[in-house]
Amino acid sequence: MPGHNGSPVSGLLTVFAILLLALVPAAPANAELPLEPHVAVYKVKISVLGGRLTTKLSSTEDGYRAERVTKPTGLAKLIARGTIKESAEFSRMDDGLRPSRYYSNDEISKEAGETRIDFDWDAGVVTGSHNDLDVSEELNGLWHDRLSIQYELMYDLLNGFPVGPYTLFEVDKIRPLGVEFIGERKVRVPAGTYNAIGVRHQAEGSSRVTTFWFVKELGYVPAIIERHRKEKLLMQAKLTKYTAL
DSSP states (O other): OOSOTTSHHHHHHHHHHHHHHHHSOOOOTTOOOOOOOEEEEEEEEETTEEEEEEEEEEEOSSEEEEEEEEEEETTHHHHSOSOEEEEEEEEEETTEEEEEEEEEEESSSTTOEEEEEEEETTTTEEEEEETTEEEEEEOOSOEEOTTHHHHHHHHHHHHTOOOOOEEEEOSSOEEEEEEEEEEEEEEEETTEEEEEEEEEEEETTOOEEEEEEEEGGGTTEEEEEEEEETTEEEEEEEEEEEEEO
16 A cells, blocks of 8 residues: 555654654553543534534443534525434554444535445454445555544544554545644634644545644544645534533
């Protein structure tokens, strides 16, 4: 797969890892800090339309379950009916968070439909489907779905682990994920004012860039999430409420 040693992607990952280790004290061996279960609610702006994004992270017997629901609000409900519901399950392993399954039911976007992904680490196979498309691939390293990758980044920040390489499995595409640390700044959102660490990621061959402003005091839950395509802002979500569970 592209993105191995010597590539621009691996160079970005190396720089990101060094910066993270300088910013976040490494946890003692065998004492990894867990992600904190929580609910986070965001006010979303997509172009001139509004929405609400709710994320929930719960503990399970062997790891975590994450849920994400996006709903239009206000006048947007007259244009975009329905919701986008996603869920992912993943466990803590020595090499990071290992996803086991992902599900999405998208009633709004251009990629509308149902998506299912199952990671069988014992067999070394990942299978996925999106509407009428079914695929099966041999697992090659630690792969993530589009929801578990956010929590992997949070987990790595929390523990100061060396990061990457990351690979994103999107059923129809398998892409190395370039990750870039973009500095620290104070952010003001409806939930409060925080010092935040900026992390940007972009899948190889994609024009879409996702940026998180992670807040250490909230267990690295992002205060701001942004998506750009060709430098044009597509979506911005700002934290309005955070509740530890």
